[in-house]
Amino acid sequence: METAKAILETRGLSRSFSGFVAVNDVNFSVRERTIHALIGPNGAGKSTLFNLLTRFLPATAGQIYYDGTDITHASPASLARQGLVRSFQISSVFPHLSVLENVRIALQSRHGETMDFWLSDRRLRKYDEEVMSLLADIGLENYAQRIAIELPYGRKRALELATTLAMNPRVILLDEPMAGMGQEDIQRTSALIQKVAQGRTVLMVEHNLSVVADISDTITVLRRGEIIAEGTYDIVSADPEVRQAYIGGAHD
Structure with a gap:
């Protein structure tokens, strides 16, 4: 089966704040028409990476590409017009x-x-x-x-x-879509995300690992601003470094 092309990519993407490196030399890609989850412990750099991808923060170094075009210096409004649309953690x-x-x-x-x-x-x-x-x-x-x-x-x-x-949108970026929800709402929202992902790409930051396991095609795991693992849930959950950093302590 032919692999879907990358719709969103980063190359050497970094962001530092007064000497603190929040995102460090990140290279990753999101395949078109997939659900891609970004996970990691608190302070891993997930929100910073999200803000870089949507241009709410400028990068210290590196490039961001959307559908093959360099958008490293694009405005958030222009990205929204091009189909890269973000939904925020707080309604x-x-x-x-x-x-x-x-x-x-x-x-x-x-x-x-x-x-x-x-x-x-x-x-x-x-x-x-x-x-x-x-x-x-x-x-x-x-x-x-x-x-x-x-x-x-x-x-x-x-x-x-x-x-x-x-x-x-062609690409929807969801920041913790399940935050603050009860189980019934989580199930309903998970089904909605799967439905809206048909024909679209979804990248989401999410702490609920059961949701991530159920609906994600690919998972990227961050720790201290760096990618430590990527793949399906079965792959990343079996990774010893991931279990030590995140999953082992939160989701046995």
Whole structure:
């Protein structure tokens, strides 16, 4: 079977803060149309690497490539327009707008009408069919008129995923999508991630190793800013260095 091409790559990527090296000479690649998990103990450099990939932090050294193009100095906004879209650890929806309005704003952004809140109802309604289709994909169609702040936590995270999908991404970067969730929401969100990954690429930072084991195609393990292992869950979980650094102490 032909191996999928790399959609996101780093070469010698490093980031230091006042002499402290948070990410050190990282070379890795994310294959197109796969779910790729980034794991490691606290302080391993996962969040820093995520911020480098999405250009919320500049690199000290090295290069980042997206679909073969050097994006090391690109802006986060330009990357989003190119289909590299990030969803944050802390829910970033507009709390006092409805579910429908939140997703509609994301669609407006994609069509260059981000701040046009004064558009007529007729102009805004042109987005509603696509909004409802997205909400149906996420299982939120019955929540369309609910105010976001009133949603249960798991549904609020699903709404965030819907706004991310509204940007029509090729690559979705998820920062701890299961954080703060109960088991029922974790199962629902895992299924959603697998569903939205069909035809897309997902890179996620995640601490829940059961989720990582169930849905990831590839796992990269970081420790002290360096990659110590990569492969399927069976491969990385059997690695003695990984078990010592992370898995052995947290997930026997």
